[in-house]
Amino acid sequence: MDYRTYFKEYPNEEGRFGEYGGSYLPPELIPAFEEIYDAYNAICRSAQFISELRRIRREFQGRPTPVYHCERLSRKLGTCQIYLKREDLNHTGAHKLNHCMGEGLLAKYMGKKRLIAETGAGQHGVALATAAAYFGLECEIHMGEVDIAKQAPNVARMRILGAKIVPVSFGLKTLKEAVDSAFISYAKNYKDSIYCIGSALGPHPFPLMVRDFQMCVGIEAREQFLSMTGILPDMVCACVGGGSNAAGMFSAFLGDPVEICGVEPLGKGETTGLHAASMTYGRKGVLHGFESMLLQEADGSPSPVYSIASGLDYPGVGPEHALWNQLKRVKYVTATDEDAVDAFFKLSRYEGIIPALESSHAVAYAIRRARQSKTGAILVNCSGRGDKDVDYVIEHYGYGDNYKFPETE
Numbered sequence: 001m002d003y004r005t006y007f008k009e010y011p012n013e014e015g016r017f018g019e020y021g022g023s024y025l026p027p028e029l030i031p032a033f034e035e036i037y038d039a040y041n042a043i044c045r046s047a048q049f050i051s052e053l054r055r056i057r058r059e060f061q062g063r064p065t066p067v068y069h070c071e072r073l074s075r076k077l078g079t080c081q082i083y084l085k086r087e088d089l090n091h092t093g094a095h096k097l098n099h100c101m102g103e104g105l106l107a108k109y110m111g112k113k114r115l116i117a118e119t120g121a122g123q124h125g126v127a128l129a130t131a132a133a134y135f136g137l138e139c140e141i142h143m144g145e146v147d148i149a150k151q152a153p154n155v156a157r158m159r160i161l162g163a164k165i166v167p168v169s170f171g172l173k174t175l176k177e178a179v180d181s182a183f184i185s186y187a188k189n190y191k192d193s194i195y196c197i198g199s200a201l202g203p204h205p206f207p208l209m210v211r212d213f214q215m216c217v218g219i220e221a222r223e224q225f226l227s228m229t230g231i232l233p234d235m236v237c238a239c240v241g242g243g244s245n246a247a248g249m250f251s252a253f254l255g256d257p258v259e260i261c262g263v264e265p266l267g268k269g270e271t272t273g274l275h276a277a278s279m280t281y282g283r284k285g286v287l288h289g290f291e292s293m294l295l296q297e298a299d300g301s302p303s304p305v306y307s308i309a310s311g312l313d314y315p316g317v318g319p320e321h322a323l324w325n326q327l328k329r330v331k332y333v334t335a336t337d338e339d340a341v342d343a344f345f346k347l348s349r350y351e352g353i354i355p356a357l358e359s360s361h362a363v364a365y366a367i368r369r370a371r372q373s374k375t376g377a378i379l380v381n382c383s384g385r386g387d388k389d390v391d392y393v394i395e396h397y398g399y400g401d402n403y404k405f406p407e408t409e
């Protein structure tokens with residue numbers, strides 16, 4: 001694969017990343033998604049749109065976020081060096097605002113009055129509510145009742161920002177059902193609303209659009225790492241839920257001699273229903289209007305999924321990741337709940353950075369690899385901050401006093 005031409009080839013006109021992606025929609029929604037695609041092509045590539053988005057990134061979001069060298073953590077683990085791309089310092093505390101501001105700006109140019117979305121951890125919901133407040137739009141967020149209880153601080157933030165929360169009480173009451181519910185609402189309201197999918201998935205053009213809006217993460221990180229060290233990292237990793245933070249990070253390194261790893265949630269283990277590692281254990285199928293690797297039952301219905309990290313708790317993964325997996329350009333690995341919680345406490349105690357439980361999966365994998373390797377540098381996308389998870393972690397794991405923090409590990 002020649003990665004110099006990659007972005008011209010993928011996705012194709014139908015939104016396909018090789019065998020994956022595309023658009024599987026009920027007939028009444030086809031014009032709505034076509035309208036979004038046409039607007040994206042016409043508006044988002046205009047100099048006016050790009051310069052407005054750049055100003056927002058700089059003045060409102062606080063970009064560029066820094067790359068940070070975790071010297072203490074690295075020293076504890078050995079001689080391999082760990083660096084973080086600090087998306088936790090992006091306004092609202094996660095990478096999600098990168099695509100929400102893009103989607104909000106697009107909605108404004110399209111003359112829409114309402115943003116509709118689902119959320120799992122609440123980070124996408126908070127980011128979208130923020131974008132809606134910024135652009136003066138209405139905002140409707142669908143969220144499973146399980147996640148509403150688990151992510152109370154984010155629910156409060158969304159309400160303060162003026163969003164309407166629609167609690168979802170069917171099925172497992174988590175992210176998949178929240179997407180189902182948001183789709184139903186969008187089908188009724190598409191004339192004056194836009195559905196702002198929370199990750200690099202869904203029907204065309206969302207996997208493309210969300211990846212493009214997230215590319216600032218990888219482009220900045222690559223430049224920053226080069227200027228800090230004079231070389232490229234040996235390995236780049238990010239957690240993979242739907243795949244937006246990972247897509248943004250990875251796409252800047254595709255053409256480089258850099259190992260790329262996506263970290264999926266293995267939850268409580270390999271048994272179906274106890275994890276959400278869609279790439280590792282899934283097979284090809286269609287869900288929520290796109291084709292990708294999905295965790296599914298024999299009859300094709302989505303399997304129940306679980307992860308300690310609500311934002312990773314989804315039975316599918318963005319189609320571009322399925323392509324990268326097939327091309328063997330990105331390796332997809334796993335980290336359990338326990339690995340993530342251990343990394344959550346280690347980064348907190350060694351570096352003074354409390355990561356989101358989602359991001360803790362990527363940190364956990366970096367820790368594993370740093371222990372195995374004597375040389376090199378690992379760049380981890382710290383996709384978000386852990387404030388939203390603090391209450392949950394304290395309740396289930398205490399303050400970390402039972403975890404080991406030896407002088408050298």
Ligand SMILES: Cc1ncc(COP(=O)(O)O)c(C=O)c1O
Nearest residue numbers: 123199241242243244245311384
């Ligand atoms: C902080 C954080 N990181 C990662 C994710 C996973 O999403 P994605 O795979 O789209 O980056 C979420 C989702 O809510 C999140 O809140």
